Amino acid sequence: MKNEFKVAIIGAGIVGSSIAYHLAKFGESDVVVFEKGYISSGSTGRCAGGIRQQWSSPNNVLLAMRSVKLFEKMSEETGVDIEYKQGGYLVLSYDENEAKQFEENVKMQRTLGLNVELLSPQQVKRRFEYVNVNGVLLATFCQTDGHANPHLANFAYARSARKLGVTILTHTAVLGIEVGTSWFILHTDRGKFKAKIVVNAAGDYSGQVAAMVGLNLPVESYRHQILVTEPVKNFVDPMLISFSGNFYVRQTKHGQFIMGQGDKDERAGLNYNVTFKFEKDLALKMCRLLPFMRKLRIVRHWSGHYNMSPDAQPILGESLQLTNFYYAVGFSGHGFMLAPAVGEALAEKILFGRTKHVDISSLNVDRFEKLTVKEMNVV
Numbered sequence: 001m002k003n004e005f006k007v008a009i010i011g012a013g014i015v016g017s018s019i020a021y022h023l024a025k026f027g028e029s030d031v032v033v034f035e036k037g038y039i040s041s042g043s044t045g046r047c048a049g050g051i052r053q054q055w056s057s058p059n060n061v062l063l064a065m066r067s068v069k070l071f072e073k074m075s076e077e078t079g080v081d082i083e084y085k086q087g088g089y090l091v092l093s094y095d096e097n098e099a100k101q102f103e104e105n106v107k108m109q110r111t112l113g114l115n116v117e118l119l120s121p122q123q124v125k126r127r128f129e130y131v132n133v134n135g136v137l138l139a140t141f142c143q144t145d146g147h148a149n150p151h152l153a154n155f156a157y158a159r160s161a162r163k164l165g166v167t168i169l170t171h172t173a174v175l176g177i178e179v180g181t182s183w184f185i186l187h188t189d190r191g192k193f194k195a196k197i198v199v200n201a202a203g204d205y206s207g208q209v210a211a212m213v214g215l216n217l218p219v220e221s222y223r224h225q226i227l228v229t230e231p232v233k234n235f236v237d238p239m240l241i242s243f244s245g246n247f248y249v250r251q252t253k254h255g256q257f258i259m260g261q262g263d264k265d266e267r268a269g270l271n272y273n274v275t276f277k278f279e280k281d282l283a284l285k286m287c288r289l290l291p292f293m294r295k296l297r298i299v300r301h302w303s304g305h306y307n308m309s310p311d312a313q314p315i316l317g318e319s320l321q322l323t324n325f326y327y328a329v330g331f332s333g334h335g336f337m338l339a340p341a342v343g344e345a346l347a348e349k350i351l352f353g354r355t356k357h358v359d360i361s362s363l364n365v366d367r368f369e370k371l372t373v374k375e376m377n378v379v
């Protein structure tokens, strides 16, 4: 087996697979991706698949807007139906301060070219009659937001990257990295590999991977639980989310409802257990919000993690201390939706030294030495 590559990517989640795909699309297929599990075994395969451009920080809006452009052609470009649906995202506010902030967010989002509406509770009820609007103060809605199937999207990028010549080694963990003068040597459980460039796309394990080369990344992983109901006829188009109400929910192509909420008492660390408390609290909340839910049974419940940076925005770009060592980490609850634009931007940065579509320079790791703007629109 070949054991020297120009680029080695650690992690075949949606982010690592998107970077690999875009490198190959731009002509560089001397790329190896190491994945310690199977493709989509990390947070990607555990996520809700929401794709939203309505953020409070301009960086996230711009990355998400570019991603939507790429999601729109992804099924055709890769030949895999990723179950992409632009049914919109309805963002509900139950808090006065948050509602005022929403008005500011919408102004900023419109300045960046996003078509977003502000809706009163009555307008929400008229348009989405199945939603209980009790307590809702204001909502925002963007029709071009939506959702896709995260497994299929992850496989779409990974398979297309392979077709273009990229090597993806699953069940192959990177155990250590030696830093040479012009090469990195990656020690894996399949032996040693040399690479000129290394990309850390290790999701929840990105802190451990950075530590392999002596770098300290300000990221921590937090468990998030999620559950799914039995399927019913498809009738809910938008994904619903609330930061003050602490929930998100959407209906999949096959009719199931997938939903989750955050837990402010969760401690940093990897924990794949699930709790009955989560199931009970979320089921009660959902039955109030969407009364038809009372008739549905829960069929599955699992957990994954948000890899969090201090400002809930991703850390992207090249390490300032270590040349040719790149990051695409710290995605909080939005790495699935940002992955197309991030993969494209990282590939452009690695191959051409600068990005063409979205400027990611302000998302480098050195930003934490200055004041940063925290992303507020997170569950």
Ligand SMILES: Cc1cc2nc3c(=O)[nH]c(=O)nc-3n(C[C@H](O)[C@H](O)[C@H](O)COP(=O)(O)OP(=O)(O)OC[C@H]3O[C@@H](n4cnc5c(N)ncnc54)[C@H](O)[C@@H]3O)c2cc1C
Binding pocket: 010, 011, 012, 013, 014, 015, 016, 034, 035, 036, 037, 038, 040, 041, 042, 043, 044, 045, 046, 047, 048, 049, 050, 051, 172, 173, 174, 175, 201, 202, 203, 204, 205, 206, 209, 224, 225, 226, 260, 303, 304, 305, 306, 307, 328, 329, 331, 332, 333, 334, 335, 336, 337, 338
């Ligand atoms: C419950 C839940 C709901 C979510 N909902 C959404 C949503 O609606 N929309 C959205 O955009 N995002 C959502 N997210 C966040 C999203 O899942 C992540 O941000 C995204 O999947 C990150 O992708 P990734 O490729 O960076 O990480 P991952 O998918 O975790 O991939 C990283 C890969 O690296 C591998 N790896 C790690 N260390 C090593 C090593 N040493 N050697 C080899 N391989 C290694 C892992 O096995 C893993 O497969 C949600 C997350 C959770 C948990």
